[in-house]
Amino acid sequence: MGKRLFRWVDERLGTSHFARKAFDKIFPDHWSFMVGEIAMYCLVILIVTGVYLTFFFVPASGEVIYHGSYKALQGARMSAAYASSLDLSFEVRAGLVMRQMHHWAALVFLAAIVVHLCRVFFTGAFRRPREVNWIIGVTLLVMSMMNGFFGYSLLDDLLSGTGVRVGYSIALSIPVAGEWLAFLFFGGEFPNTEFITRFFVLHVLLLPALIVGLLGAHLAILWRQKHTQFKGRGRTEDNIEGSRLWPSYAAKSVGLFFIVTAVIAALGGLAQINPVWLYGPYDPAQASAATAGSQPDWYVGWLDGALRVMPGWEIRAFGHTIANPFFPGAVLPGLTFGVLYLWPFLERRFTKDRDPHNLLDRPRDAPVRTALGAATLSFYTILFIAGGNDVLSSVFRVAPESITNLFRVLIFVVPVLVFLVTRSACRSLARDHVHPFGGTVGSRVRRTPAGGYEAVDDDDPPPAEATRADLVAEAYRRPAPPAP
Amino acid sequence: MRTRILTVLALVGGALGVALLRVGPSAAQVRPPTTVPGGPAEVEAGHQLYAIACTTCHGTEGEGVEDRGPSLVGVGAASADFYLSTGRMPLDRPRTQAERKRVAYSPVQIRQLVAFVASLGPGPVIPRVTGAAGDLAEGNRLYANNCAPCHSSAGAGGALGHAVYAPPLNRATPVQVAEAVRIGPGAMPVFGPDTLDDEQVASVVRYVSYLRKPDDRGGFGLGHLGPIPEGFVAWIVGLGAMLMAVRWIGTKD
């Protein structure tokens, strides 16, 4: 039956030719190459759970009176969107698990993208010929962040309404065109009744379509260019070593999909996320209430932290105002993603390295790049932590003013320290050839066919019967090439 | 290998068990109302207790001491009961934020002290409330408008300026909540009868009582601290578990 179907398809589409090549496609065995797959599988979960949610969610801001089963909001006025979120959580069987899986998957999706980006950055995998895929990847990050923001804004609870208002105010602060931009994007002065419908279309149609399309391009380019690989015995710029797609890698990858989904399902059922019924409805007419501990989701947290640590400065001149939130809210993300987009070209300018690279750097092989990356990560980590300054303040009982002032200093000092420490750590690691997670110092001894022993030089060919594990271990002992 | 899978299963099962166990009665504890301060004997007994612990800061007859403690004349039974029954008084260090701690006096002694303070001048009486009266949804609305800005939507508390904190409300009894609304202890504003009438206070109290054990239908509540703990769970538990899986997949047998 299966065979006949395959023949039927093949005679019409010529599938067997492609499948034959695809089955032999080689995937590197190193675990770090699977982080991107985690992100991809989270996207699958997001789409499946998201489609389910759209059957129940009502993207409308019209006012309704709640008569569902959650007692503490009986008779309350709220938007239809918020009411349908409550119904999803209380009335729709399995609805809450789906909603929570969707939200957890979004948080993990972005985390996995960031780790994947770090892997690509710190190993130099973005270099020629992979610049285009780097740009697509950064675009995917930006779009996923935006879509996450639109997604949690849809529920129209008190917390998300506050977040939308912050977004509106940042748009408003843009010089010259800010008022028009904010009015056109949000449909008029905030608060209004337009934005939920707009965000819904962006969240479920436009951005997902773009994300899926770009991911397709990302994978197609990867397929064409083949994976990078770490240096090792027998590995060159012109070959690729690893496992074939069929059968074992395919089975492992599908297994990973199941495990990723299992983790998200367990979180979705056992760990409560975004309990909108406790936040209460956002009242666009009054916009009066707020809640202590107003934070965005983590991937927007660094922006909120930047808003918090920014001192109260703004530019007022010639009858115009460049308002305070413009700098942390628009300039900072602009610079962040601008530099990310341009990084492959910036690095090329400084290293003068225009060659194609299929062999990866270990982070220590490029001390300056690694140190810059670590310093940048520390910068955004501090911003993220600063976004929780009120939570830190009440947990550690330090005045929020002191914490904010501390962050205003740390934000400059820590990245510099991290840069210096990382750079010198990379250099000393590169000198000593010691793998930070184990590995031995010293030379290897081999028994000769004649029965004697001899030290193995790094340039010796490997013994024919050596296992791959030996090769990898040996690869780590090879001297690193000089830093760029 | 098997042990690792078993551990995961055990953790999942354990968490499930905990979540199921947490479905308990949510009605607030009802406390007998202690509204009326007692007669002269109680006032006298209270005065003696007062003389031992309170005069340094509040003066011998409750007139207050400059830079140490405010006058207690006219603060009423509600204030005295609130500060004493939450352990906020006596205060270890003057002029710091009084925080909930172990109660220093027995219920009888508190009644005596309250009677003494109430005898100093007319002031707010101890409200008669239980966690069961009032309207839950109305209480929710009032709480969102008046209380959540400082105490947070879930009653977890929050930071104000100058190292002052709005306390979490999970340990406040119905009477203490009502007292705080009426007297505005510390940095808290006063909500008088023209802002919130007694019925509305009862509703607020009911909602605060509900928040002690809110409907955590979604599972473990993560301390009701919002997106920050959620972010940590996503990174450490979520992505962490997946990265461990990936590392395991990447190893050979």
Add this chain to the structure above:
Amino acid sequence: MPAERRIAVLLLASTLAALGLAGVYIAGGQPQAEGALLGVALAGIGFALILWARGLSSEGAVVAERGPLGGTVEDEEAVEERVEEVTEEPGRRSVLRLFWAAGGALALSAVFPIRSLGPAPGNALLRTAWRPGSRLMDTDGRLVRVDTLQVGGTLTAFPQGAEKAGDSSVILIRLEEGQLQPRPGRESWSPRGYVAYSKICPHVGCPVGLYQADTHELLCPCHQSTFDVLDGARPNFGPATRSLPQLPLAVDPQGFLIAQDDFDEPVGPGFWNRD
């Protein structure tokens, strides 16, 4: 335990969990049980697949050549030639230019419908719903009288008849008379110790709802700006750059609090044409 046994146990557990999941759903659903059972069902299959995959292939690492990425020189030249067939001939080039012009004009005209997405800003950001004589109304729809608040009390108020105006909420505080140090020109704005400030933070518009009664400070819960109520709500700390706009108050003959006029400056976050 041999791999086959382990795989069998995992798949059995997965099957049972999946059946259990269906059972929980039929019985009415319970989020924790649903999540945990779904997790076990999926994890069982996942781990089993990976264990199974390890036994599928014993070939170890495979090495393959990458092959060239770019095309040959002939390919490139052939493509260029074919493109130039069209673009190099002078007559065709001018037609091509016209195509570009028409396409550009079409793209430009397609931009205009964006204008329909929102109204012109106009003076929407400069004014609120407060008018001379507007009475103050609280969130319960009650009008605010001169004796509504005790000293130290606070409430959120809106202009009567414009409860839907999102830019008009104020926080009303009653201070002791004489406590407030009014700014020049605002001496008559705070009758009987009542003072009203716009509740919309001049930073990014969060509601400035936290009133710290002992230090007379308003706090914004989003980014921790603090405002000194006694000093015209001047920002003490945080990213806010401007004082909260003050609403000029008065008491009408019936004893209701009213606004003398709209705010004398735009409320909420800053923007290009604010001043």
